[in-house]
Amino acid sequence: MAGTIRKLDEVVVNRIAAGEVVQRPANALKEMIENSLDAKSTNIQLTVKQGGLKLLQIQDNGTGIRKEDFGIVCERFTTSKLTKFEDLSEIATYGFRGEALASITHVAHVTITSKTADSKCAYKATYNDGKPTGPMKPCAGNQGTMITVEDLFYNMDVRRKAFKNHSEEHAKIADVVQKYAIHNAKVGFTLKKFGESSADIRTPPNSTVTDNIRLTYGSTVARELLPISHEDKTFAFKLTGQISSASYSLKKSIFLIFINHRLVDCSTLRKAIEGVYTSYLPKNMHPFLYLSLEVAARNVDVNVHPTKHEVHFLHEDAIAESIQRAVDATLLSSDSSRTFYAQA
Numbered sequence: 001m002a003g004t005i006r007k008l009d010e011v012v013v014n015r016i017a018a019g020e021v022v023q024r025p026a027n028a029l030k031e032m033i034e035n036s037l038d039a040k041s042t043n044i045q046l047t048v049k050q051g052g053l054k055l056l057q058i059q060d061n062g063t064g065i066r067k068e069d070f071g072i073v074c075e076r077f078t079t080s081k082l083t084k085f086e087d088l089s090e091i092a093t094y095g096f097r098g099e100a101l102a103s104i105t106h107v108a109h110v111t112i113t114s115k116t117a118d119s120k121c122a123y124k125a126t127y128n129d130g131k132p133t134g135p136m137k138p139c140a141g142n143q144g145t146m147i148t149v150e151d152l153f154y155n156m157d158v159r160r161k162a163f164k165n166h167s168e169e170h171a172k173i174a175d176v177v178q179k180y181a182i183h184n185a186k187v188g189f190t191l192k193k194f195g196e197s198s199a200d201i202r203t204p205p206n207s208t209v210t211d212n213i214r215l216t217y218g219s220t221v222a223r224e225l226l227p228i229s230h231e232d233k234t235f236a237f238k239l240t241g242q243i244s245s246a247s248y249s250l251k252k253s254i255f256l257i258f259i260n261h262r263l264v265d266c267s268t269l270r271k272a273i274e275g276v277y278t279s280y281l282p283k284n285m286h287p288f289l290y291l292s293l294e295v296a297a298r299n300v301d302v303n304v305h306p307t308k309h310e311v312h313f314l315h316e317d318a319i320a321e322s323i324q325r326a327v328d329a330t331l332l333s334s335d336s337s338r339t340f341y342a343q344a
């Protein structure tokens with residue numbers, strides 16, 4: 001006998017979708033950092049308890065959320081960033097789906113305190129399942145937004161129990177913060193464990209990429225960095241970055257790639273670039289790479305997955321080859337032993 005088809009309850013639909021956007025504490029934090037950056041913050045402070053499962057808190061000094069928007073800010077598909085589909089090809093903000101905050105409220109308890117420049121005071125409201133749990137309240141506060149996420153996955157037993165190791169989750173969070181701090185060197189970042197006075201990560205506002213690599217990954221790697229910069233008119237892309245020299249290597253590679261300012265996984269580029277290093281480094285040793293790739297917006301599809309972990313772009317293979325040659329040239333020009341050999 002055929003089953004009866006019924007429409008799922010909206011709360012169920014939203015919770016299923018939320019589980020896809022927010023896979024672990026570090027995803028939720030990434031979305032919130034991106035919102036703070038979209039709001040033009042210059043200082044972002046993060047506090048985390050139990051690997052983010054108990055508490056994730058982010059305080060920024062950005063543009064804030066308007067009082068009138070407090071009612072819908074956490075509903076699914078509400079955004080101040082995108083209005084029509086065509087704009088997606090020119091999108092300059094991290095956000096556009098209006099899904100992150102909504103998703104988080106479906107799997108955690110969320111409190112937002114925010115003040116815009118022209119408002120006399122801040123407002124505060126608590127959210128569950130996309131909606132405020134009561135009226136917003138006026139309160140004291142500086143310009144900017146503070147979002148508190150408590151008891152992540154409180155309503156998803158299996159998911160919550162899968163994160164037994166809080167220090168592993170904390171490390172994943174630190175990894176995201178480190179990478180955003182390096183790419184957004186003008187913005188100051190602080191990451192603290194709740195109740196501790198010293199910060200795990202602290203980068204001052206207005207620092208440089210190399211300052212922040214030194215502050216987060218250490219001075220040994222910072223001393224070995226070579227700047228790379230490369231432009232290709234044919235395939236309409238620009239690359240800048242800092243890559244480790246041939247005299248430095250790691251057991252496990254560190255690979256930071258931002259494509260049009262989005263932190264993504266890109267195995268094609270990773271494999272291509274690490275391949276270049278195999279002829280420079282000892283066997284089984286790997287490089288540190290920070291790369292910022294800017295591809296013409298018309299050639300990029302950012303809407304591949306709800307977590308935005310991936311982007312697709314045209315001419316991927318040709319671009320990878322062009323970058324390989326640039327990396328090779330950078331390493332070759334700095335490799336003194338080879339220069340010597342060539343001269344001899």
Ligand code: ADP
Nearest residue numbers: 035039064079080095096097098099100101145
């Ligand atoms: P999106 O970023 O795709 O628009 P989100 O769910 O992440 O969707 O956020 C919804 C909206 O909430 C944003 O469009 C923005 O207007 C507002 N917002 C969220 N976080 C902040 C913040 N830190 N500062 C200012 N506005 C924010």
Ligand code: MG
Nearest residue numbers: 031035095100
């Ligand atoms: Mg967002």
